[in-house]
Amino acid sequence: MKQSHSILCFGIARDITGSATITLHLRPRPKVLDLRTELLAQYPAFGELVSFAIARNEAYADDEETLEPGDTLAIIPPVSGG
Numbered sequence: 468m469k470q471s472h473s474i475l476c477f478g479i480a481r482d483i484t485g486s487a488t489i490t491l492h493l494r495p496r497p498k499v500l501d502l503r504t505e506l507l508a509q510y511p512a513f514g515e516l517v518s519f520a521i522a523r524n525e526a527y528a529d530d531e532e533t534l535e536p537g538d539t540l541a542i543i544p545p546v547s548g549g
Contacts, residue, residue, distance in 0.1 A: 470495055470536055472502065480519065480542035483512045493534070499523065500530035502540070519544050 520543040
């Protein structure tokens with residue numbers, strides 16, 4: 468049975484998804500890499516970014532971290548400055 472995960476979207480990630488928050492349905496106990504793969508499948512424009520990070524519970528997450536129900540997840544797009 469798949470689990471629902473809500474993900475906050477900022478900057479260009481919000482533009483790509485069309486929303487400040489999206490919900491993805493993933494297998495139980497997915498890794499961050501599974502989330503990244505599903506994002507690319509549902510929103511191919513993420514593949515055009517140089518990079519994007521995933522934050523889990525307000526800290527940058529490694530692709531091998533396991534997601535738990537209730538985690539606060541966010542897509543952190545690349546940041547440019549001037």
